[in-house]
Amino acid sequence: MLETLKPLIGKLCSGTSVTPENFENGYAFSSYNTDFFAVWTIEDRFCFSWSERHPSTAFCIDTQSATIASYIVIAAVGALRRAELFQDAISPVILSDxxxxxxxxxxxxxPRIANYQYIANPELSLNSTNCAALRQLQFAVQFSVEGYLNSYLNADASPALTPFRTSFEPYLRQLSDTGVDISRMIPPTPSR
Known part of the structure; x- marks a missing residue:
């Protein structure tokens, strides 16, 4: 099953020192050996965990869907890639109703675990605690996997995510008015 993720992991890690380490029946990735993301398989399911100090087998998301697994790997390994290359982090907007x-x-x-199913495509289902990765996934599936991947590979986080940064503009304008340099927080617009 992990073979389906290898090309994706290869693209995300290319040109960086981000590398997968063997972990269980899968891989672990870290940010300076402090924050860990792990993906592995148990029988016919992808499992994912996020932890501090060392990789953990206490997963907070599991799924049979290779598509769901792709979105999760893109967000987690893509964030490490962007940090390594000193690119802006991609933070999705608060999940709308x-x-x-x-x-x-x-x-x-x-207990504390629910099954989530995407109404438009019931094959996209997963078990999860209500964690930030779940919210990011719920945001991500509105884009194609390729479009979402390109957003992490593109230094400007375009095309998929840039329009969603506009919801922060009123707050960022307030910061700018008080003298805070916001030039790296949002892409420049002609009205500035």
């Missing part, structure tokens, strides 16, 4: 309503959740037999 409209984006959230595209998913249906149902309880699982495990």
């Amino acid at each position: 409209e984006l959230r309503s595209r998913w249906v959740s149902s309880p699982t037999r495990w």
